[in-house]
Amino acid sequence: MLSVENIPSRGSEPRKTNFPVKTGLCKAGKEGETTDLHQGEASVFWVWLALGILGGAFFLFVLALVVLYFYLAIRFMHFLVRVFQEKPLFIVPRGQPITDAEDVTFPTDDGLHLRGCYLSSKAERRRGVILFGLEFGSNRWACVEYCRFLVENGFDVFAFESRGQGESETRTGYEPLQWVTDFEVSDVRAALSYLRSRSDADPKGIGFFGISKGGSAALLAAATEDYVRCFVTDGIFATRTTMVPYMQKWIAIVSDRYWLQKAIPRWFYALFARRALWLLGSKSGCRYPHLERALPRLAPRPLLMIHGGGDTYIKPEMAKDLFARAREPKELWIVEGAKHNQALQAAGDAYRQRVLAFFQKHLDSVPESGPGLLARDHIPRQDHAQGWTAPSRPAVPESIAKER
Numbered sequence: 231m232l233s234v235e236n237i238p239s240r241g242s243e244p245r246k247t248n249f250p251v252k253t254g255l256c257k258a259g260k261e262g263e264t265t266d267l268h269q270g271e272a273s274v275f276w277v278w279l280a281l282g283i284l285g286g287a288f289f290l291f292v293l294a295l296v297v298l299y300f301y302l303a304i305r306f307m308h309f310l311v312r313v314f315q316e317k318p319l320f321i322v323p324r325g326q327p328i329t330d331a332e333d334v335t336f337p338t339d340d341g342l343h344l345r346g347c348y349l350s351s352k353a354e355r356r357r358g359v360i361l362f363g364l365e366f367g368s369n370r371w372a373c374v375e376y377c378r379f380l381v382e383n384g385f386d387v388f389a390f391e392s393r394g395q396g397e398s399e400t401r402t403g404y405e406p407l408q409w410v411t412d413f414e415v416s417d418v419r420a421a422l423s424y425l426r427s428r429s430d431a432d433p434k435g436i437g438f439f440g441i442s443k444g445g446s447a448a449l450l451a452a453a454t455e456d457y458v459r460c461f462v463t464d465g466i467f468a469t470r471t472t473m474v475p476y477m478q479k480w481i482a483i484v485s486d487r488y489w490l491q492k493a494i495p496r497w498f499y500a501l502f503a504r505r506a507l508w509l510l511g512s513k514s515g516c517r518y519p520h521l522e523r524a525l526p527r528l529a530p531r532p533l534l535m536i537h538g539g540g541d542t543y544i545k546p547e548m549a550k551d552l553f554a555r556a557r558e559p560k561e562l563w564i565v566e567g568a569k570h571n572q573a574l575q576a577a578g579d580a581y582r583q584r585v586l587a588f589f590q591k592h593l594d595s596v597p598e599s600g601p602g603l604l605a606r607d608h609i610p611r612q613d614h615a616q617g618w619t620a621p622s623r624p625a626v627p628e629s630i631a632k633e634r
Contacts, residue, residue, distance in 0.1 A: 363444025
């Protein structure tokens with residue numbers, strides 16, 4: 231508080247008046263602004279420090295993954311590739327030739343010739359045409375055991391051998407394994423083209439029935455083929471979905487570093503598998519397509535997936551994972567106790583009845599007395615693939631009729 235003398239008026243004595251004067255106002259304001267500025271600079275510093283620590287930690291994490299990847303590649307990649315190339319140890323069914331079935335040869339887009347057989351039903355009305363996909367290593371005549379009941383109930387069946395299988399030609403430098411490549415997918419497309427080219431082709435489209443590798447290859451091809459109207463599969467598998475669980479087992483066998491087995495995430499195994507498949511494909515000139523991506527594109531066409539509950543090669547959990555990727559309408563039937571590709575032997579008549587009912591519902595959609603029925607004509611038809619004239623729609627093969 232300061233005492234200020236007022237200027238006296240003329241004739242009066244000077245007097246003092248006390249009032250506050252904020253002489254420190256400007257100084258105090260500058261100090262407050264300086265304090266706020268220091269606090270703001272401190273906040274920015276701590277933010278950048280935190281970001282730097284997080285960035286450094288992320289960089290170290292990525293660097294650790296890169297080092298781990300190259301360590302695993304150098305240490306185990308050759309082992310993974312070798313295991314991937316090994317063929318499974320199980321008995322593959324092989325059928326015997328049927329003399330009165332159509333023995334077919336048809337071309338692929340890359341100039342190979344594949345072998346197939348066409349089984350015609352003797353029913354008065356054809357209920358549909360079914361393309362059958364063979365399991366790895368079997369021949370075209372193996373379809374008889376799986377499809378006899380379909381032929382007896384009015385369905386025609388066409389089975390074929392992919393390149394390098396049975397009597398079909400093979401591509402130089404390519405040896406087929408149990409894994410599906412784009413070559414097998416291309417062969418399925420060639421089979422579909424052949425069925426379309428026949429003079430007795432079904433304009434409504436066809437159904438598909440496939441086992442293991444043959445089923446997986448056809449689903450990949452049918453993802454972009456509307457000519458296939460419905461699907462039954464038994465024991466199908468996807469390459470990557472199958473590889474990752476096996477890789478987790480393999481590393482436990484070849485490495486005693488248990489901390490490493492627990493530390494590696496599942497997605498890292500998938501990344502490692504992608505590299506292994508690229509190496510294999512580069513040697514054979516092929517690619518390994520993703521069945522996981524194709525399954526959602528099958529809808530709205532119906533799918534029936536059959537799988538063995540006792541399958542130790544492709545475990546039921548793997549089948550359920552694939553089934554979850556497909557869209558409705560879909561059905562999953564786990565046959566209890568059945569090993570890989572053994573659901574028919576385990577379920578017997580229940581298997582046949584369920585497959586037949588599926589095709590009757592989804593493929594034989596034309597009423598018995600309605601228009602558009604494909605009656606049995608008796609005029610010769612031309613086999614477009616071979617260029618020879620065959621009797622029209624022969625009766626059920628003798629070897630099948632004898633077993634009735």
